[in-house]
Amino acid sequence: MGQQEKVATSLAGAVSEEISASLAPVDAELERRYPGDPGTRQPVHTVYVPADVLAADTVRSWGDQALDALDRHAPDAASLAAVLGLDDALAAPVYDRVRAKLEREPIEDLRVDFEDGYGTRPDAEEDAAAARAARLVAEAYRDGTAAPWTGIRMKCMEAPVRDRGIRTLDIFLTGLLDAGGLPDGLVLTLPKVTYPEQVTAMVRLLESFEKTRGLPPGRIGFEIQIETSQAILATDGTATVARMIQAAEGRATGLHYGTFDYSACLGVSAAYQASDHPAADHAKAIMQVAAAGTGVRLSDGSTNVLPVGPTPKVHDAWRLHHRLTRRALARAYYQGWDMHPGHLPTRYAAVFAFYREGFEQAAARLTRYAHRTGGDVMDEPATAKALSGYLLRGLDCGALDIAEVARATGLTRADLEAFALPRRADLTASAP
Numbered sequence: 080m081g082q083q084e085k086v087a088t089s090l091a092g093a094v095s096e097e098i099s100a101s102l103a104p105v106d107a108e109l110e111r112r113y114p115g116d117p118g119t120r121q122p123v124h125t126v127y128v129p130a131d132v133l134a135a136d137t138v139r140s141w142g143d144q145a146l147d148a149l150d151r152h153a154p155d156a157a158s159l160a161a162v163l164g165l166d167d168a169l170a171a172p173v174y175d176r177v178r179a180k181l182e183r184e185p186i187e188d189l190r191v192d193f194e195d196g197y198g199t200r201p202d203a204e205e206d207a208a209a210a211r212a213a214r215l216v217a218e219a220y221r222d223g224t225a226a227p228w229t230g231i232r233m234k235c236m237e238a239p240v241r242d243r244g245i246r247t248l249d250i251f252l253t254g255l256l257d258a259g260g261l262p263d264g265l266v267l268t269l270p271k272v273t274y275p276e277q278v279t280a281m282v283r284l285l286e287s288f289e290k291t292r293g294l295p296p297g298r299i300g301f302e303i304q305i306e307t308s309q310a311i312l313a314t315d316g317t318a319t320v321a322r323m324i325q326a327a328e329g330r331a332t333g334l335h336y337g338t339f340d341y342s343a344c345l346g347v348s349a350a351y352q353a354s355d356h357p358a359a360d361h362a363k364a365i366m367q368v369a370a371a372g373t374g375v376r377l378s379d380g381s382t383n384v385l386p387v388g389p390t391p392k393v394h395d396a397w398r399l400h401h402r403l404t405r406r407a408l409a410r411a412y413y414q415g416w417d418m419h420p421g422h423l424p425t426r427y428a429a430v431f432a433f434y435r436e437g438f439e440q441a442a443a444r445l446t447r448y449a450h451r452t453g454g455d456v457m458d459e460p461a462t463a464k465a466l467s468g469y470l471l472r473g474l475d476c477g478a479l480d481i482a483e484v485a486r487a488t489g490l491t492r493a494d495l496e497a498f499a500l501p502r503r504a505d506l507t508a509s510a511p
Contacts, residue, residue, distance in 0.1 A: 113372035118500045120475040122188035123430050124417045129196040130208045142185025144420035152393045162394045163401045177427045188228040209247045213254025220262045230266035236277040267301040273309040275326035300330045306337030308344050321369035331375045334366045338380030354380050378414035379407040386421035397425045404429035434473030441466045442487035467498035
């Protein structure tokens with residue numbers, strides 16, 4: 080057992096008590112402002128569909144169109160791997176999982192667009208479209224055909240369209256409630272936010288709706304879309320986006336980067352407006368730091384290069400989309416926008432390959448950490464958190480199966496959640 084050490088101290092117990100008392104406000108502030116990741120599943124993408132083209136079969140239609148694109152332009156694993164440069168060992172597992180995903184759950188997050196994708200319409204027409212969207216969304220949730228997350232992007236809080244946006248949101252939410260209630264996967268997007276006061280206005284709007292309809296306070300959250308330079312840097316030099324998160328008073332669920340509006344705002348020529356432009360990287364880095372620890376998730380933007388036309392053109396568009404998606408994943412932007420059914424095969428191919436190619440190494444490192452065995456890397460709790468989070472994301476999107484993770488690590492999902500969310504191990508990472 081060895082010699083028992085003599086333990087001696089010099090400070091009175093009151094010193095520690097005084098320090099704790101002095102830091103109590105800071106402790107409370109840290110807990111309030113930085114609660115950490117919510118521990119729930121995050122969709123890998125958001126699909127935008129203009130309100131006037133939304134149909135009862137939109138989710139299934141997108142999946143069928145994506146499968147048709149595969150059949151026509153990459154009918155087997157080898158052909159898709161050749162287009163995207165996938166490793167031979169990944170080709171079949173990725174291809175099979177992409178097809179299965181498109182058959183089972185082609186869209187993870189659907190946003191019915193009443194903003195740029197819809198445009199300005201007569202009030203009566205938009206009223207009817209908002210009511211129709213509510214009816215279709217409610218029906219889809221009732222019959223089990225809805226995407227796990229569904230909602231609308233309203234018009235922004237700028238003066239020319241403010242009243243229109245508020246009315247559309249009111250009609251949509253009212254329609255959902257009258258049809259049976261707000262679905263758990265409801266998501267709202269507030270676009271073109273430039274000032275924190277616009278976020279505050281959205282909070283007051285939702286508070287009023289909740290009070291009017293007898294909903295629990297804070298029931299309705301929303302995403303903040305970052306599309307202007309003012310959303311990144313305020314006139315006083317502060318990071319506006321950080322102030323927006325606080326202005327949301329706990330209702331902000333995500334920060335979504337708007338590739339083309341933001342690029343245009345900075346004067347980037349149309350030919351160079353892309354999610355990998357240096358201006359885009361700068362904006363998203365600011366968003367990432369501002370959101371870290373707050374529980375607000377990040378989403379990258381989209382590409383406007385559509386995979387349509389002859390096979391060579393489709394392959395070029397697929398390679399671009401795949402590269403941009405992989406680049407975003409490496410930078411910890413785990414969600415992005417998809418604007419066309421033809422983007423779904425490469426979205427899922429990129430996501431599945433990302434998690435499968437790193438699976439064995441991540442599983443081995445986490446296993447060594449969990450069982451305190453040696454290895455060539457000295458990992459810390461923060462790394463264990465990242466490793467388990469990586470595996471959980473892979474499980475949630477369908478890139479990995481719980482059985483293969485258990486075989487490789489000897490860990491259950493609850494074990495992974497305990498490493499990923501040490502203060503919230505009882506939360507699940509399932510869809511809302």
